[in-house]
Amino acid sequence: MIVRQAVNVLEILEYFARVKKPATLAEIADHFGWPRxxxxxLLTTLAEKGYLYEPRPRAGYYPTPRWLVxxxxxxxxxxLPDWTHALISSLSTETGETVAIAAPAGVMAVFIDVVESSAAIRYFAKVGHRVPIHATSSGRALLLQYAKDERDSLYRKIEFKQYNHTTPISIDAVEAELRKSLERGYCQSFADYSRDLAGVAVPLPIGERRLSVVVAGPEYRIGDKTAAIAVTLQQAVERFRAK
Amino acid sequence: MIVRQAVNVLEILEYFARVKKPATLAEIADHFGWPRxxxxxLLTTLAEKGYLYEPRPRAGYYPTPRWLVxxxxxxxxxxLPDWTHALISSLSTETGETVAIAAPAGVMAVFIDVVESSAAIRYFAKVGHRVPIHATSSGRALLLQYAKDERDSLYRKIEFKQYNHTTPISIDAVEAELRKSLERGYCQSFADYSRDLAGVAVPLPIGERRLSVVVAGPEYRIGDKTAAIAVTLQQAVERFRAK
DNA sequence: CGAATAAATTCACCCATATGTACGATCGAC
DNA sequence: GTCGATCGTACATATGGGTGAATTTATTCG
Known part of the structure; x- marks a missing residue:
């Protein structure tokens, strides 16, 4: 069950992050279509807790730096260790695509660090972005680090949806894809989840943590270059991990 | 009316800021006394929005860096301009007390930047901390920057409570204190609001914004030094503003 | 390996809470 | 100053959501 007022708090935070301007009650209400x-x-509550303040009545609310603190x-x-950000940053330059570090979150994978490509047409992803763990290259690079019985208990929770015509819609299909990934030495996905989106990923274990790195972009740019990208990926990981 | 689930979100954020460790559902539930x-x-909601993730099932929730972004x-x-933080930082070293920058928030003043004293006995304040605008030195340094009619409309909203025996409990008392502050050239408060707490403050207008700087600490340390502190304060403001 | 224990998850019901409505304050136009 | 429009605030009420109990899933220990 979704807790609506919890979501609303996050939306307000994201609203201010987006517009970067003070906003009046009326503006916020209208923007979200919420009753005044x-x-x-909600605003009063956030203000009472010290997360918003009003420089002067009717001049609008500002977020306080308390969020930041x-x-x-x-x-x-x-x-994350410092080198991981350097890694994806470097990879993004080398490949010209969006590069991210993913971590498991139940049946999903979350991006915990992202460097976006500077190309006009690019994979638009943000920190906190979530994708199905079984239907994405980044997710499968995580699954590769799971023991068989851990994967099994995860599979039971997955709701296999046909996001696209290549989406694996059964446990077997996923397991088969994992085996293929092991053989080829990296994970890949062609629009298994998001239309037009292709990804190349490898596992990135750090200490006890199971993470993955993914290079992702439009299918037509990734296309037949997956093997080359995978090599770049693996070399970069080795290089940065050494430091 | 307080929005409970909004508060809960903030409490979870603050919880993680405090303990700096992953936490399981049970731990969080027990800590706050919330039903499982x-x-x-709530945790599911935050996870769905990409603000929490579970590295592996039952190993607990972590906040994602999305909060930070x-x-x-x-x-x-x-x-705030960069020099303001340098200002309070320097003042805290010079005076040995906690120094903060305050902004108006309705009938309250919020601290939007704080450098805490390193003394064992000190004013314990955080960014986002709120105090009544009329019963504190930082607040009155804000009121000094209001026009008379703006103050009047604020006064109507204030609920005059006797926080302590020196608390001004009428409009006249507050106005009288403001006049005294003008004469002496700075605002002060001796436990008008918080027991044992004394403060010395001056207005700090920046552009259109009405802010104030306050040096605050235990009464026995501030005691008869208010005039000296005020001088230090004013000189520091001039020095840093110039840059 | 199997039972006991603990944790996570689901669900339906009832109450706390979000909202519609009304009022008061403020601002801008003339 | 006066009026109209707009914004912010208070409150009663119906209804969406939080909770207790039940169920499922995982973990610990004999």
Whole structure:
């Protein structure tokens, strides 16, 4: 069950991150199509907790830096080593595509770090973006690090949906793809989940953590270059991990 | 009206900021005394929105760096100039007390930047901390920048409570204190709001924004040094503003 | 390996809460 | 100053959502 008011808090945070301007109650209410009264309650609550403030009445709400202070401390929970960001940054330059580090989140994979391609046509992904673990290259690079029985218990929770015509829609199909990935030495996906999107990924275990790196972009650019990209990927990982 | 689930989201954020460790559903539920089922709903929601993830099932939830990304961007809404942090940092060293920058938030003043004293006994304040605008030195340094009619409309909203025996509990008392502050050239408060706490503050207008700087600490340390502290304060402001 | 224990997840019901409505404050136009 | 329009705030009410109990899933220990 989705907790609506929890989502609303996040939407307000994201709203300010997007517009980067103070906003009045009316603006926010209109933007989200929320009733004024509800918006009032929510904004008041955030203000009472010290996350918003109003420089002067009717001049709009500002987020306080408290978000930043809290987020900074909370994100130290399990910081990635410095070289991982350098790695994806370098890979993005080399390949010209969007590169991300993914981590497991139940039946999904979350991107915990992303460097976007600078190309006009590119994979548009953000930190926190989630994709099905079984239907994406980044996800399958995570699954490769699971023991068989761990995968099995995951499979039971997956709802196999036909996102696209190449989507694997059974446990067997996924397992088969994993075997193929092992043979070829890297994971790949051609629009298994998102239309027109292709990805090349490899596992990236760091300490106890099972992560993966993925290079992703439009099918027509990745196309037959998967093997070359995989080599670039693996070499970069070795290079940066050494440091 | 307080939106409970909104508060809960913030509490979870603050929880992770405090403990800096992954936490399981059960731990979080027990910590807050929330029912498991409700906690489940909330954590699932945050996970779905990409703010939490579970590296492996039952190993607990981690915050994703998405908090950081969003908070960083949202904090650009009205960034303070760089010199203000240097200012309070320097002042904290000079005075040995906690120093903060305050902004108006309705009938309250919010701290939007804080450098805490390193003394064992000190004013314990955080970014986002809120205090009544009329019963604190930082707040009154804000009120000094209001026009009379703006103050009047604020006064109507204030609920005058006797926080302590020196708390001004009428409009006249507040206005009298503001006049005294003008004469002496700075604002002060001796436990008007918080027991044992004394503060010295001056206005800090930046562009259109009305802010204030406050040096605060235990009454016995601030005591008769208010005039000296005020001088230090004013000189520091001049020095840093010039840059 | 199997039973006991603990944790996670689901679900239906009832109550707390989000909202419609009304009121008051403020602002801008003339 | 006066009026109209707009925005913010208070409150009662119906209904969406939180919770307790039941069920399923995982983990621990004999």
């Amino acid at each position: 009264s509800s918006t009032f309650n 809290m987020a900074r401390e909370a994100s130290d929970v399990e910081p | 089922s409700s906690t489940f709903n 969003m908070a960083r961007e949202a904090s650009d809404v009205e960034p």
